[in-house]
Amino acid sequence: MAIPVVTSIELSSLPKLASGKVRDLYNIDDKTLLFVTTDRISAYDVIMSNGVPLKGAILTQISAHWFRVLAERVPGLKTHFLTLTPPATLAPAEQDLVRGRSMQVRKLKVFPVEAIVRGYITGSAWKEYEAHGTVHGLPQPAGLRQCSPFPRPIYTPSTKAELGQHDENITPAQAAKIVGERYAARIEELALRVYEAGAAYARERCIIIADTKFEFGLDEETDEIVLIDEVLTPDSSRFWPADGYEVGRDQDSFDKQFLRNWLTENGLKGKEGVEMPAEIAEATAARYQDAFQRLTGRTIDEALVELA
Numbered sequence: 230m231a232i233p234v235v236t237s238i239e240l241s242s243l244p245k246l247a248s249g250k251v252r253d254l255y256n257i258d259d260k261t262l263l264f265v266t267t268d269r270i271s272a273y274d275v276i277m278s279n280g281v282p283l284k285g286a287i288l289t290q291i292s293a294h295w296f297r298v299l300a301e302r303v304p305g306l307k308t309h310f311l312t313l314t315p316p317a318t319l320a321p322a323e324q325d326l327v328r329g330r331s332m333q334v335r336k337l338k339v340f341p342v343e344a345i346v347r348g349y350i351t352g353s354a355w356k357e358y359e360a361h362g363t364v365h366g367l368p369q370p371a372g373l374r375q376c377s378p379f380p381r382p383i384y385t386p387s388t389k390a391e392l393g394q395h396d397e398n399i400t401p402a403q404a405a406k407i408v409g410e411r412y413a414a415r416i417e418e419l420a421l422r423v424y425e426a427g428a429a430y431a432r433e434r435c436i437i438i439a440d441t442k443f444e445f446g447l448d449e450e451t452d453e454i455v456l457i458d459e460v461l462t463p464d465s466s467r468f469w470p471a472d473g474y475e476v477g478r479d480q481d482s483f484d485k486q487f488l489r490n491w492l493t494e495n496g497l498k499g500k501e502g503v504e505m506p507a508e509i510a511e512a513t514a515a516r517y518q519d520a521f522q523r524l525t526g527r528t529i530d531e532a533l534v535e536l537a
């Protein structure tokens with residue numbers, strides 16, 4: 230199945246509900262959404278003007294893979310995943326446009342926190358720890374080094390900011406106030422269980438998932454907490470190639486390192502509307518494909534053939 234590089238999609242046969250940095254959400258019916266992932270890529274918080282070939286399909290297929298794997302490995306887990314088949318109500322040409330890069334999901338009430346789990350200390354958590362010995366306000370053991378694993382993965386939620394705003398790190402107690410005491414402990418426990426199952430699976434396939442962000446929704450009919458959004462992708466997580474991992478220094482990002490280096494070397498870090506040269510887009514695409522293949526054991530082309 231040939232998939233064109235698409236940075237923006239306008240479907241005329243379904244109403245659009247929202248558009249984020251990478252994804253567009255369409256309403257199928259009262260209970261169902263179409264989750265469409267474009268090939269847009271952001272680095273240092275800005276979106277490049279051109280896309281990365283197959284990125285939308287890879288992110289979609291990685292999430293779909295996880296929904297299957299996690300359902301087996303995390304007993305009782307409910308997810309929003311329904312099917313990779315585009316809805317029949319979509320015009321045929323538009324079905325072709327979104328096939329491979331989209332999934333139908335259950336529309337749920339979203340809990341307004343980002344359920345972040347960290348297995349390794351890096352990024353903003355490392356900065357906070359160096360300065361105060363804490364991570365999201367939680368005291369941590371002495372002696373951690375940059376990119377060390379935590380003794381056990383920790384739950385470090387943040388607020389879910391409106392578009393254009395920045396998420397704010399909060400303590401689990403503050404998160405409990407936002408989602409309600411009734412759900413807070415279940416969300417924390419689920420986030421940790423899903424991370425642990427996913428990180429163990431990835432580690433066997435030479436990928437370290439250093440940290441990740443989950444989102445959860447509520448099924449109001451059954452009062453069940455449901456795993457939603459994208460799951461354990463290189464966009465929602467820090468993936469490190471296990472082969473190059475070393476404590477005490479920054480790790481290469483699995484997917485965006487080429488792009489970040491190129492932006493920095495050319496003084497383009499943080500600039501809006503930058504166009505990546507073809508070789509940078511291709512090198513980035515190759516990294517996403519590598520992550521996909523390590524995780525799923527097959528190439529993205531093999532996965533897409535089945536959906537054609």
Ligand code: ATP
Pocket residue numbers: 248249250251252253254262309334335336337338339444446457458459
């Ligand atoms: P960005 O990724 O650009 O920082 P974002 O995460 O808000 O912003 P996207 O990832 O592009 O935006 O879009 C996904 C949106 O869909 C998120 O706001 C997420 O909370 C919401 N969402 C995910 N799954 C569901 C679901 N099952 N029901 C309702 N909303 C959902």
Ligand code: MG
Pocket residue numbers: 249458
């Ligand atoms: Mg998102």
